[in-house]
Amino acid sequence: MILDSLLPAAASSYAADIDTLFDVITLLVGIPFLISCYLFFAFILRFKAKEGHKAMYITGTEHKYMKWIHRAHIPILTFDLVIVVMAVQVWYDVKQDLPEMESEVRVIAQQWAWTFVHPGADNVQGTADDITKINELHVSIDKLYHFKLESRDVLHNFSVPVFRLKQDAVPGRVITGWFEPVIAGEFDIQCAEICGIGHGLMPARIHISSASEHAAWVQRESAAALAQTHSPFTGVGTGPANVKPELQLVTR
Amino acid sequence: MAESIPVGHGADHADHGDHGHHEMSFTEKYVFPLDHKMIAMQYMFTGMFMAIIGGFFAYVFRMQLAFPGIEVPGFGVVTPAAYNSLVTNHGTIMIFWVAMPVLIAAFGNYLIPLMIGADDMVFPKINRLSYQVFLVSAFVILGAFFVEGGAFGGAWTAYPPLSTKAEYNLSGLGSTMWITAVFLEFVAFLLGGINFITTAMNSRAPGMKMWDIPMVVWMIVIASILFMLSVGPLLAGGIMMIFDQNLGTAFFDPDRGGDPILWQHLFWFFGHPEVYVVLLPAVGIVADVITTFSRKKLFGYKTVLYTAIGTGVLSFTVWAHHQFIAGIDPRMANVFTVTTLLISVPIAEMLFVYIATLYGGSITLTTPMLWALAFIFEFLIGGVTGIFLGASGNDIFMHDTYFVLAHFHYTFYPIAIIGTFAGFTYWFPKMFGKMMNEGLGKLHFWLTILTFNGIFLPLFVLGAAGQHRRIYDFQNYPELAQPWMQDIRQFATICLCVMLGAQLIFFYNVIKSWMSGPASGKNPWRANTLEWTAASPPPHGNWPEGLPNVYRGPYEYSHPDREEDYWPQNEPA
Structure with a gap:
């Protein structure tokens, strides 16, 4: 209320x-x-x-x-x-509690951007058709997601106020959590743990769409991912989480 | 330190001052004093000076939040780096360089010997050293603003790896100075704590039994014990942090086998009892003020004492409620939710007992009484809003929002500001031998209290609306950039500016009353405790004519066998 x-x-x-x-x-x-x-x-x-x-x-x-x-x-x-x-x-x-998942996203925080790795059309993480997006998370309504939260440098916090969800990202760990969107729309993702001078410049957006719209988005984007010969974010894709990547500043 | 052994009353002070037999030089009296009252004044005015700096920081970053990007008068444009270091040092200074020195060190030093009927602290030289270490720590924390990279900006909780690696926080030297200053400050308070506990236990006037000790003295002693028991882990953590920063160790570095969350446990194991370390002296001050001005015996003296001890013990078992969503084992949250909510029981009991003390009283609303009553009311708000955050399920959403910020300002502000004003205005006649102006005092009170609520009540709303802490410009987040939110931010900032301005009335009142106020006499409030039997201000040695004897407890107001409504502790039956 x-x-x-x-x-x-x-x-x-x-x-x-x-x-x-x-x-x-x-x-x-x-x-x-x-x-x-x-x-x-x-x-x-x-x-x-x-x-x-x-x-x-x-x-x-x-x-x-x-x-x-x-x-x-x-x-x-x-x-x-x-x-x-x-x-x-x-x-x-x-x-x-961790209910059975229907899909999995990886959420990677760094100074000062979010990287979201969505599974491609195969709905499996770590394959060539994975869809990597900076500062945008795309999910489908009424689908239960697990998120794997990582940090590349300092503590961050993955906070989605409309979900009432908050979880610290800790370097060296992969923290698993879950959510199930129930309303379509576009909302804020905020960093809720101070992470340096760019802490106030770490907004991202979550795009929640209907199952059919989301499926269409996945088809389009995973085809594009497969077509891409060289991804600038290969380091993000599949490597073990605690391997220290080179600090790359991502511009939006 | 032969002269420091508590050899009973009338201990020989020949080595430092001779009770006025020879004139002390200016340096002896004011710069390197051994007199507990002068050391108390050093702590008091250093604390007030630091409060002005902390208040100025708050003004600068609140202006930035209300009017993003403007050139703040007296400061300039607030960059994200400047914003972070202002927020960080506002918190650090207000807790460690304002609340601690004023509530524990200043009031502890001033009141303990006077209220237990001793001529001084038992270790005057340790006492002097304590202040000197504290002063150095104050220079270190402020000095960080003038070094390359600027002052530390990783929040007052200093979570690694942000705080340990210069490549992340961009203020390598500043962050080392920050933790060094905190470390030194703790050393100063360990030295002070030794003195407070030993003096209160060993130097009491003849006849003063345990249950005759005034509540504020008890509270400072309990607070000192809590501080000593809790500070160890953080001192160890501080050394680890300095090593990680400068010697390349990896206590908190996950890439090399360390764990950043270890620091959070060490910090909060200290950090949560710390809240009660500063709370208890304020609670003690309020007990003395409300009994005096309602002419009532304190309702349940032992009840208050036991709830304070109970709160203190419980406060060691709640620290991880600061870390519910930090990545600790989720099962731990269940345990800490239970302990956190349990602490509401002794705290509620304490507040009820204070409200019960007012029942059947004869209440006079003097300035110190207004402050003491405001403490009860505002702290009640701070207490009930804590339940929202202690409930783990709700904290998933509320954590690190402005709701948290508003909640702890409703606890720390009553403690550090309202409690201090209650104590300062109550004992001002004793400290300076003059009465303060009541009209100015009440004007200052009402302006401060109304604007305080004007600042922080709206911040609960912003927090519930999802506004997170430590973000220098909310315009970057669409959901936080709505116009109604900006209106609230501006309202809070305007209230802050009025509140800071209102403090000029206080300083004017202090100086004016000190210079030309009416003489107070020994006991202007007709109070019972021993300090009111000494001259105002008390001379070096406090009772040159001989230390008082004690015949009864401190709160024998309106006793049915007596015509007078007070019964000084030293008056023979």
């Missing part, structure tokens, strides 16, 4: 779950917050100093008063428990 009113879309299969979690947390911390604020301001106004009136002497060990503090923990612990259960559930679905 709150998040999807602020963001352009809830474009992944799990975006709605995260939005719901946010709303539930807002409600569960909002209630104790408002009650605390009410008591806080009520006490300040009610107990303003008056001429000839002495304050009460309360040590805070009397059961009569202390029970109010102790009782307040019951709802707080209950709310905490609800939040933990929901948060862990969402976390499990997005980060811990």
Whole structure:
């Protein structure tokens, strides 16, 4: 409710779950917050100093008063428990569980550009018809993707706000995650981990299209990839991730 | 250091000052002092000077965000490199060179001997050394702006490999100076911490039992212990980082068998308790201020103490909530979500106890009281917004957005700025023997508080809308370049400018009151604790006429057996 009113879309299969979690947390911390604020301001106004009136002497060990503090923990612990259960559930679905994939993309971050390697018409990574794009990721709606996230230099973060997805890219590692787009459109991909002076200049776009449009795009582009005799990005294609490539600045 | 052994009260200070028997030279008194109060003032004013620099940095980068590409008055055009180093050093300076020196070192040095009835710290020379190391560290962090490549710009968390390789951060010397400065600053606070703990445990006035120690002293002692227990890993990490930068080691270099995420664990194992290291002294200050101005006994003295200790212990078990999406084993997030949400229990208890202290009080809204109440309210916002981020599932989206930034400014600002103003305005009469102007004080309070909320409440909205941190110009991201977002950024920046301007009122008030304010007398607030029984300002040695005896706890306000509504700790029954 709150998040999807602020963001352009809830474009992944799990975006709605995260939005719901946010709303539930807002409600569960909002209630104790408002009650605390009410008591806080009520006490300040009610107990303003008056001429000839002495304050009460309360040590805070009397059961009569202390029970109010102790009782307040019951709802707080209950709310905490609800939040933990929901948060862990969402976390499990997005980060811990890895559903069966239908296609796989490689996402390679570097100072200061994104390289996306899409499988070609054969839907297999590491073959000659792979489609390599700089700063554009093309995916099909309703298809479950695995992404293999790598970094060539420093930490980066692959963040797609409309998916509610975020994952650090760590040099020397290949981190696997998943998403399934559910809405077509063109949205931002942002780098969300400071990566040097060009950190603010690392935007990319995700193009989500219908299955038929996407298939047509793959056909066109993989044919072009096969026709290309010499790719400037051969280093990106298939080599092991932790081989240090020469630092090439990619201009958009 | 024979003279430093705590030989009980009235310890011989013949070696440094003779309690006014001979006139000290200017250098002895102000440049290399051994008096805890003068060292406190050195820390206080160095911290305030660094706060002005940190505030100026914030002004420059907020102007760039609100009006991208403009020539910022007083600075010029903000390049991406300059933006990054301003953001990095704003964070570093505000935490390590403002919050730490002011809250722990300045208040700790000033208050501990005075509030426990001692004539000075037990190790005055270590105390002096602590400040000197701290001063050097301040020169190192600022000096980085004047070396080739400029100051470090890889964020205050300094994640490698960006921070360890000059080819990536483009400021090789600057990044070494940054970590060196942080390292020195920690050494200074280790020295200070030894002093605070030893003094509070060994030099208390006769009759002062453990439960008679004022809360602010307890809190500074607990904070010092937390700091000492947590800083070790980061000191080790700092040495690894300096080696990686300059000697070609590969602790954090994945190409040669190192692991960049190791640094994150070392950093946050320190970094999260650090939040409570600065929080606790502010919480202590607030306890003393609200009891005095509501004429109430602190509700549940031991409860507050135990929640502080509980929070401190728990704070060692939550560090990886900063790393949910950093590439750690995803199962770890479940454990750290539970511990993180658990910490809400003692913190909530603490805030409830403070609100309960107001119940049945006789509240006077003086300037220090307004600051203390604002601390409770603003920190409450900081606390509840933390739940959003501690919940792992939600953090997948929220991590590194402005929601995080707004959240921790709602914790650090109440701590470092509001807590400091509460303490400074409360003890100003003791420090300088003069009363501050209440009208100016309240004007400064309201301007600061309203603009503070004006800056950071809108940033929660931007964060929820997906705006990420440390990006120098959002116009490059279509989803972040919408006009309504730019309007919010400009509103926040204008609020910041007004807030910074409002601080001139504070400095004017301090100087004016210091010069020509009405004399305060010993105990203008009719408070109970021992510092109010010394002269204002207290002379070297604090009680030349003899140290006080203690007969009761610090918060015996409005006792039913007494006509007066306060009962000083040193007054015989």
